Amino acid sequence: MTFNTSILKNEEKIIYNLRALYHKYGYTQYKMSKFEEYDLYAKNKDYLSSDNIITFTDTNGKLMALKPDVTLSIVRNSRIQGCEVQKVYYNENVYRVPGAGKGFREIPQVGLECIGATDMFCISEVLLLAAKSLKYISEESRLSISNLDIVSGLINSLNLDKSAVSDIFKCISQKNIHELEAICREKGACEETTAKLVKLIGLSGSAEEVIPGLKELGCCEESVAQLEACTAILREYGFADMVTIDFSIISDVNYYNGIVFTGYISGIPSAVVIGGQYENLMKKMGKHCGAIGFAVYLDLLERLEESSACDVDTILIYEEGADPMQLHKAVEDLTDLGITVMAQKCVPDKIRYKRLAKFSDGEVSFVGKNA
Amino acid sequence: MERMLNVALPKGRLGEKVYKMFKEAGFECPSIEEENRKLIFENEKLGVRYFWAKPSDVAIYVERGAADIGVAGKDILLEYEPDIYEMLDLNMGKCRMCVAGKKDFYDDRNKTLRVATKFSNIAGNYYNSLGRDIDIIHLNGSIEIAPILDLSDVIVDLVETGTTLKENNLEVIETIVPISARLIVNKVSYEFKKAEIQKVVEGLSRQVKRND
Numbered sequence: 001m002t003f004n005t006s007i008l009k010n011e012e013k014i015i016y017n018l019r020a021l022y023h024k025y026g027y028t029q030y031k032m033s034k035f036e037e038y039d040l041y042a043k044n045k046d047y048l049s050s051d052n053i054i055t056f057t058d059t060n061g062k063l064m065a066l067k068p069d070v071t072l073s074i075v076r077n078s079r080i081q082g083c084e085v086q087k088v089y090y091n092e093n094v095y096r097v098p099g100a101g102k103g104f105r106e107i108p109q110v111g112l113e114c115i116g117a118t119d120m121f122c123i124s125e126v127l128l129l130a131a132k133s134l135k136y137i138s139e140e141s142r143l144s145i146s147n148l149d150i151v152s153g154l155i156n157s158l159n160l161d162k163s164a165v166s167d168i169f170k171c172i173s174q175k176n177i178h179e180l181e182a183i184c185r186e187k188g189a190c191e192e193t194t195a196k197l198v199k200l201i202g203l204s205g206s207a208e209e210v211i212p213g214l215k216e217l218g219c220c221e222e223s224v225a226q227l228e229a230c231t232a233i234l235r236e237y238g239f240a241d242m243v244t245i246d247f248s249i250i251s252d253v254n255y256y257n258g259i260v261f262t263g264y265i266s267g268i269p270s271a272v273v274i275g276g277q278y279e280n281l282m283k284k285m286g287k288h289c290g291a292i293g294f295a296v297y298l299d300l301l302e303r304l305e306e307s308s309a310c311d312v313d314t315i316l317i318y319e320e321g322a323d324p325m326q327l328h329k330a331v332e333d334l335t336d337l338g339i340t341v342m343a344q345k346c347v348p349d350k351i352r353y354k355r356l357a358k359f360s361d362g363e364v365s366f367v368g369k370n371a
Numbered sequence: 372m373e374r375m376l377n378v379a380l381p382k383g384r385l386g387e388k389v390y391k392m393f394k395e396a397g398f399e400c401p402s403i404e405e406e407n408r409k410l411i412f413e414n415e416k417l418g419v420r421y422f423w424a425k426p427s428d429v430a431i432y433v434e435r436g437a438a439d440i441g442v443a444g445k446d447i448l449l450e451y452e453p454d455i456y457e458m459l460d461l462n463m464g465k466c467r468m469c470v471a472g473k474k475d476f477y478d479d480r481n482k483t484l485r486v487a488t489k490f491s492n493i494a495g496n497y498y499n500s501l502g503r504d505i506d507i508i509h510l511n512g513s514i515e516i517a518p519i520l521d522l523s524d525v526i527v528d529l530v531e532t533g534t535t536l537k538e539n540n541l542e543v544i545e546t547i548v549p550i551s552a553r554l555i556v557n558k559v560s561y562e563f564k565k566a567e568i569q570k571v572v573e574g575l576s577r578q579v580k581r582n583d
Contacts, residue, residue, distance in 0.1 A: 142562040175556075178460040204565075244562065248456070264559045269436025270454065271558070 111295035118290030379438035396574025487517035
């Protein structure tokens with residue numbers, strides 16, 4: 001069987017190419033059921049981006065959920081031993097209420113997870129694959145990287161209560177310096193550390209621009225070195241132009257740690273790639289090993305595709321009582337020429353076509369073009 | 372690729388004041404100052420396009436990338452919680468989000484508190500933080516009449532001078548949060564139009580500091 005790729009929509013081509021990309025680096029496909037026991041999500045509710053989950057009762061009385069997330073299922077089922085690393089990719093739909101929107105949406109995702117004895121190689125491999133995924137989708141793309149340990153290290157040294165810490169994380173994610181300063185002032189936080197935090201939010205740009213500033217701030221050396229090493233590898237493979245360091249990428253610290261990242265495509269108004277290390281989630285689920293992964297949100301990509309100018313090349317009009325055998329032959333003759341054909345008795349409304357043809361007495365004659 | 376910087380301004384007096392700040396920061400667009408009913412204005416030379424939007428919609432334009440930058444009240448940001456960068460407090464359009472009630476209002480904790488408001492999310496979050504059981508009555512305007520007609524016990528609304536409350540025999544019971552206009556930025560635009568956005572932020576920030 002030959003496979004005609006011209007029929008594929010842009011996002012379908014992206015799915016196949018991303019799968020091929022991950023496969024090339026030894027990631028195996030992880031296929032899963034659309035449902036999962038609700039209990040898994042109820043226990044890890046904060047990990048999910050929204051509280052809303054579609055639930056139903058299975059025939060055995062168990063409360064089930066339509067998957068709002070893929071990572072939790074993969075983590076739960078992972079069996080890792082010794083220095084092994086499990087590398088999997090998935091191509092699944094998840095069911096969520098996005099942002100402040102109303103109503104559930106089915107969101108197609110392609111992503112990968114790297115779980116086990118992850119080391120610097122694994123972390124940078126995942127970052128490279130994220131960069132390659134973005135580059136594949138569009139030349140105009142950016143990969144923004146942060147190290148959550150640097151941010152949470154500074155915030156913890158402010159010694160604030162839980163609710164103030166959560167407010168400060170929110171301010172950082174919004175680059176909201178004025179409110180961050182107000183909270184710190186109100187809570188009597190150390191002025192020097194507050195100033196450092198403000199400087200940290202201001203640090204945004206290429207590794208060359210940001211790393212010296214981080215060193216000046218005296219941030220955790222190990223975390224800075226990790227960031228430096230990752231960006232150096234990305235630079236080595238030609239991604240320097242698209243990589244930025246930005247500390248406003250905030251993921252829930254109860255689940256995430258270390259390297260976190262977000263991918264953007266010009267023309268799509270929100271993040272297309274979201275990922276990071278999630279060792280705190282692993283710990284919560286009783287698995288003491290490393291983990292990093294990302295998801296590509298495919299629902300947004302259709303915005304990149306230009307609508308085609310027509311639905312069909314030719315509409316072939318035939319009369320009532322036309323010989324079906326002859327009509328089939330006429331249609332086949334046209335499709336053999338690579339023309340798409342829709343046989344109709346009259347011109348249908350709301351179908352965009354290039355040419356109008358008439359079938360009469362076994363002959364095809366072109367009678368006009370679409371205005 | 373289009374490199375125009377799209378700016379959503381809130382229709383009305385606040386928007387006009389904000390435009391003047393953009394102009395001073397070097398992003399003028401003479402056509403916006405002409406008297407007409409157009410909604411979109413461009414200065415191709417400077418690469419900037421302004422449009423007037425309903426104040427409560429500015430955050431939506433910015434979150435969804437139709438505008439790279441916008442100016443929205445903190446009330447709208449707290450109510451809709453858009454995923455954007457809030458980069459500057461413009462110190463304009465100042466008021467307070469308050470709980471107000473009739474002068475003789477007594478909060479009977481044995482009863483569910485009926486709260487009339489346009490800001491259901493803000494009211495919900497506030498009373499949730501106090502652990503108070505409430506019944507939110509969402510209204511779209513003339514909130515002040517709700518307690519008078521016994522539709523609600525209190526209201527949660529913006530208070531600027533307090534005159535409207537006073538004239539309707541109501542008073543502020545509690546201030547929830549101070550409100551002012553904020554400069555907001557789309558997160559993806561920040562990545563792709565950083566230099567231009569940074570120039571706007573710095574230009575406006577200088578003016579805010581000077582007016583302090």
